[in-house]
Amino acid sequence: MDRRLQSVRRAAFGVLGLVLLASGPWVGWWTIVPLVLAAGLFRLADASLERCEYPEYTMFAAWFGSQIIIAVSVALTGGATAATLSWLAIPVVTLSARFSLRGIVIGVAGTLVLLLAVAFGVNAQEVLHDPPLVLAPGGLIVAIAMLSTALMRSDVEHRTEAVIDPLTGMLNRKALASRVPELSQQAAVSGQPIGVIVGDLDRFKQINDLHGHLAGDAVLTDVADLLRNSLRAFDLVYRLGGEEFLVLLPGSGPEQTRALAERLREAIESTPLRGGHRVTMSFGVSGSRAGEPFDYETELALADAALYEAKRAGRNAVRAAERDSVPASA
Numbered sequence: 001m002d003r004r005l006q007s008v009r010r011a012a013f014g015v016l017g018l019v020l021l022a023s024g025p026w027v028g029w030w031t032i033v034p035l036v037l038a039a040g041l042f043r044l045a046d047a048s049l050e051r052c053e054y055p056e057y058t059m060f061a062a063w064f065g066s067q068i069i070i071a072v073s074v075a076l077t078g079g080a081t082a083a084t085l086s087w088l089a090i091p092v093v094t095l096s097a098r099f100s101l102r103g104i105v106i107g108v109a110g111t112l113v114l115l116l117a118v119a120f121g122v123n124a125q126e127v128l129h130d131p132p133l134v135l136a137p138g139g140l141i142v143a144i145a146m147l148s149t150a151l152m153r154s155d156v157e158h159r160t161e162a163v164i165d166p167l168t169g170m171l172n173r174k175a176l177a178s179r180v181p182e183l184s185q186q187a188a189v190s191g192q193p194i195g196v197i198v199g200d201l202d203r204f205k206q207i208n209d210l211h212g213h214l215a216g217d218a219v220l221t222d223v224a225d226l227l228r229n230s231l232r233a234f235d236l237v238y239r240l241g242g243e244e245f246l247v248l249l250p251g252s253g254p255e256q257t258r259a260l261a262e263r264l265r266e267a268i269e270s271t272p273l274r275g276g277h278r279v280t281m282s283f284g285v286s287g288s289r290a291g292e293p294f295d296y297e298t299e300l301a302l303a304d305a306a307l308y309e310a311k312r313a314g315r316n317a318v319r320a321a322e323r324d325s326v327p328a329s330a
Helices: 002-027 029-051 055-076 083-089 091-098 101-129 132-163 173-190 204-211 213-229 254-270 296-312
Strands: 194-201 236-241 244-250 281-287 318-320
Touching: 002 029, 002 091, 029 055, 055 083, 055 091, 055 101, 083 091, 083 101, 083 132, 091 101, 091 132, 101 132, 132 173, 173 194, 173 236, 173 244, 173 296, 194 213, 194 254, 194 296, 204 213, 213 236, 213 244, 213 254, 244 254, 254 281, 254 318, 281 296, 296 318
Parallel strands: 281 318
Antiparallel strands: 194 244, 194 281, 236 244
16 A cells, blocks of 8 residues: 555655745745655655565654654744644545554554644643644544544455455455566566465365365465465465465565475474364475566466476475476466
C-alpha cells in the first residue's frame, strides 16, 4: 500500500510547497526547508524498506518524523493561532493505509500530544481563553483517522476476497499477477536480485487418499503457516494451486535464496502437523542476479525445472536451476 501512496505523496508535497511559496511574504520563505526535510525522510524510508527486517517501523519513524517537523514549523509561525496548525491532520489520512489499528492509535495519540505541546508551549494563555483553537484541530485529527480507517478496512476486505486463498490465507495467482510487474520495475531501478523458490509437498495425494480431504486441508494450512513464519516481513509467498507454493524474495541473491529454501525444507520435515502427520517438501530455486533484469516467466520455468530434479532425486530436497538453459515448456 505504501508504494501506491508514493506518487500521491509526492504530489501532495508539491501542493504544500506551492502554498508555502505563495505564503512566503507573510510567514517567511524558510518554511520550505522543513517540507524538504519531511520529503527527505520519506525518501530515505522508501529506499530502505526492502532491506529492513521490520519495514513498518522504518515507515512509522519517517511518518512521525514528518509530524514533528510540522509541529516545530507551526510553533515557529504562531503556534495555536497559525493557519497551518491543521496540517497535522494531513499525514493522519495515510495512517490506516500503512499500519494496523495499534499503529493508528499510536499515531493519532502522538499527533494529539504534538498539537497540545505546540498550542500550550507557544500560546498557553490564548488557548485557555479560547479552547476551540485546540479543540477544533484535535477533533479534525480524530475524525479523519476514524473515517479513513473505516474506508480502508472496507477496501481491504474487498481486495482480500479477490487476492487471498481462502484455505491457507496466502496470496493467490491474481495477487501474483499484479505484483510481478512491480518487482520487475524494482529490479530494473535498484539493480537488486530477486530470488524465486517453488515448493511442492511430497506425496500429498496419499494424505488425501488415506486420511481424507479434511486432513489434507489441515496439512496445507499448517504448511502455509510454517512457510510464513520462516520468511521475512517483505518476502512474498503465494499458493499457486493444490500443494504447490511460490516464494519471491526481493534483494535475495542465489546463495541466500538456496539457503532459505533449505531452511524451509528442514522446518517442514522436522515439524509435526495437526493429526500427527509429518510431511516433506521439495524445492526448486532460481532468480535473477544483482544488476540483471528480472524475467518472471523465465525464472519460474527454471525453478520448476529444478523442482522436477529435486523430485526425481528422491524428494525432500532442494535443487538450484541450471542457468545455461530454459526448459522448452516455459
